[in-house]
Amino acid sequence: MSTRTGAETRSVSTWGGRVQLSFQVVGTGPALVYVPPLGGLVWDDFLLKIAETHTIFAPELPGTSAGDTFSIHEVDDVFDLVLIYEEALRTLGLVGAPVIGQSLGGMIAAELSSCFPDLFGHVVLLDPAGLWFPEHPWNLDVLTGPPSELPGLLFADPSAERPRAMLALPDDPEAAIDALAQLTWTMGCGAKFVWPVPDRGLVKRLHRITAQVLVVWGQDDRVIPPVYAQEFASRIPRSEVHVLPACGHIPQVEQMESTYKLVTDFLTDEHDC
Amino acid sequence: MKLTYIQHIPYRHLPDDFQSRHTESVVTNAFHELVEPDLVHDDLRSALDESMYAARAGFDAVAMTEHGGSSYDINPNPDLGAAALAYATEVENLPVGIYTVGRSLGKSREPLRVAEEQAWLDCLSGGRLISGFPVGLAYDANVNAGVPPIETRARYDENFELVLRAWTAREPFPWNGRFSQSMAVNIWPRPMQSPHPPVSITGVGNPNTTRFALQRDLGFNLVVLGGDPKRLAAPIFDTMWSMAGEMGLDNNPYRTAMAVTVLVGDTDEQAAHLYSRHVEYSLARGIGHIPMHRLALPGGISPQGLKALLSRQAPAAGHNAAPSYAEAVTAGAVVAGSPATVREILADYARSFRLGNLLVFLQVGSMPKELTMHNIDLFTAEVAPYLRPIWSEYDDDNRWWPVRLGGQPVSQMQAEMTGARLT
Numbered sequence: 001m002s003t004r005t006g007a008e009t010r011s012v013s014t015w016g017g018r019v020q021l022s023f024q025v026v027g028t029g030p031a032l033v034y035v036p037p038l039g040g041l042v043w044d045d046f047l048l049k050i051a052e053t054h055t056i057f058a059p060e061l062p063g064t065s066a067g068d069t070f071s072i073h074e075v076d077d078v079f080d081l082v083l084i085y086e087e088a089l090r091t092l093g094l095v096g097a098p099v100i101g102q103s104l105g106g107m108i109a110a111e112l113s114s115c116f117p118d119l120f121g122h123v124v125l126l127d128p129a130g131l132w133f134p135e136h137p138w139n140l141d142v143l144t145g146p147p148s149e150l151p152g153l154l155f156a157d158p159s160a161e162r163p164r165a166m167l168a169l170p171d172d173p174e175a176a177i178d179a180l181a182q183l184t185w186t187m188g189c190g191a192k193f194v195w196p197v198p199d200r201g202l203v204k205r206l207h208r209i210t211a212q213v214l215v216v217w218g219q220d221d222r223v224i225p226p227v228y229a230q231e232f233a234s235r236i237p238r239s240e241v242h243v244l245p246a247c248g249h250i251p252q253v254e255q256m257e258s259t260y261k262l263v264t265d266f267l268t269d270e271h272d273c
Numbered sequence: 274m275k276l277t278y279i280q281h282i283p284y285r286h287l288p289d290d291f292q293s294r295h296t297e298s299v300v301t302n303a304f305h306e307l308v309e310p311d312l313v314h315d316d317l318r319s320a321l322d323e324s325m326y327a328a329r330a331g332f333d334a335v336a337m338t339e340h341g342g343s344s345y346d347i348n349p350n351p352d353l354g355a356a357a358l359a360y361a362t363e364v365e366n367l368p369v370g371i372y373t374v375g376r377s378l379g380k381s382r383e384p385l386r387v388a389e390e391q392a393w394l395d396c397l398s399g400g401r402l403i404s405g406f407p408v409g410l411a412y413d414a415n416v417n418a419g420v421p422p423i424e425t426r427a428r429y430d431e432n433f434e435l436v437l438r439a440w441t442a443r444e445p446f447p448w449n450g451r452f453s454q455s456m457a458v459n460i461w462p463r464p465m466q467s468p469h470p471p472v473s474i475t476g477v478g479n480p481n482t483t484r485f486a487l488q489r490d491l492g493f494n495l496v497v498l499g500g501d502p503k504r505l506a507a508p509i510f511d512t513m514w515s516m517a518g519e520m521g522l523d524n525n526p527y528r529t530a531m532a533v534t535v536l537v538g539d540t541d542e543q544a545a546h547l548y549s550r551h552v553e554y555s556l557a558r559g560i561g562h563i564p565m566h567r568l569a570l571p572g573g574i575s576p577q578g579l580k581a582l583l584s585r586q587a588p589a590a591g592h593n594a595a596p597s598y599a600e601a602v603t604a605g606a607v608v609a610g611s612p613a614t615v616r617e618i619l620a621d622y623a624r625s626f627r628l629g630n631l632l633v634f635l636q637v638g639s640m641p642k643e644l645t646m647h648n649i650d651l652f653t654a655e656v657a658p659y660l661r662p663i664w665s666e667y668d669d670d671n672r673w674w675p676v677r678l679g680g681q682p683v684s685q686m687q688a689e690m691t692g693a694r695l696t
Contacts, residue, residue: 063423069575069576070696072423073423073427073696076451143570143571144416144566144570145566146564146565146566147566177580177583177584178580180579180583181576181579181580181583182576184571184574184576184579185571185572185575185576185579187571187572188422188423188570188571188572188573189423189572191421191422191423191570191571191572192421192423192424192572195415195419195420195421195422196415196416196419196421197419
């Protein structure tokens, strides 16, 4: 199976055969794992550029793969999800590869790396979820608020070209309804792991990470306050932090070039942070 | 047919500029800014007074709903009001059903508390309880109670099974669920009705819920708030009766119920004069002021259901101007007018949908107690007698009604442990 991006799908049997975890695979070169955000996988310019030098393996959250809506009900909590992903990554021979995770995907990447410190050599966290402190409260407005407010929550400048392209629905009304239904369900599947307060105890586990970690945050992130960039970094032994100006919750879209440079420098550098 | 008086407990004193200053009547509405505590006392007292007045006026049942964090229905648990009504109607020897329409099982984190409370109500009322177990509205189950939307229906299934088993098991049993566990379930008391009180579920048109109701032989209560039942309810009931036929089930009208707001005056004009501002209060400051995103959250509806929902034009919600009384009446959102007008519309609903039960809201929005009692008087004197004979040929076969009040014992299908599920 392939998509218009040329992505292949590889399905891995996990969880005692109860969950078939699908990966979309694009690119050439050494393997890299990309864990998508709450809205699911979008092959944006950032990922396609990375795919020029890496073979990206992007897992689809259980329940969000085409024709497999209900496998989300086999996954009770983050612990189940981490074990399912770990099984699949080992089966695919991806141990030691770098990982990039955005938002919910960043939280999953951090959980995987905390629970299984040998799993990834380098970890990139782009505005990750997973920490929540009462002095810096943030909420799930992206899920519970009116859809019309979504662009303003996600982006510093929702009128810019890349943000608009990311949020655009197909012109064909029927295809638009299908896309919106799929997006809503995908968000609902991911919501299971952050609802109602996105704290599943990651704060207790971050110290276990032994991989080198790059934390990138948008200075204007209106979903998760940028103060959490330092909160992550201060708990992860080998980490560096970059906060990008004129950037909201999705640096890989809104500051694609600088995010790409930070990430590729980090992945190619041999230095210890 | 059976006529149930159903009661919301609205805060009746919200300011005129509420709609322009507050985005919704749920979740974020500002209690301390909006409320005089003494008036909450008055409103709770009035709601129970009105329900008792309806019970004395001869309604077949009185009903309570459940809505947390809401100013349009201050009722975190229908069992509270039901307890007061069960006791008071017992004292007055009134043969009236106590119907907890909304004890949401998708929301509940304490299903054994539900089973025990309801059994307690059944015992206190001497076997007059009718149990309504809805899934729960999104803003209440998911935002107020914090249940992930994608878990609501799975939680419902598990809680439903546990409650029915807790009611009917002869011996203590262990429970190892995904959402709750117990070393030994042995609730006190058990329900007085045998095998247990009749159970209904409320739906808004999701075919999965309708099918579940049929497969379990539950009462099915439809809510189509804010629209014309002739347009919105008709296809849902048509689907239900077709499903029943395909499943080899009877088409007994007592399976079904629908909630409707009814406002009776001596004439159509007098009804408009008496009730228009209270209806408009409810539409602009009450149940009509709930934005769509509070009723549908990602994960709560399957992709197939979402496609169906998105294909219909979603009704406008939120900041848009609320309909006027005249618009609400014309649109069929409320049934209002002279006794003749009202009974003709309601009889048409009953016959065309095969409705065995009507749940009538006779208090709405800011309507004061005296006016509610007037509405109850007119309804019971001028409307109810014309509706009661409808479907009387099924009166001896109503297994969705307490035996003490003339019903038949419920079907074993309701508590069947290997029975149908919602997810």
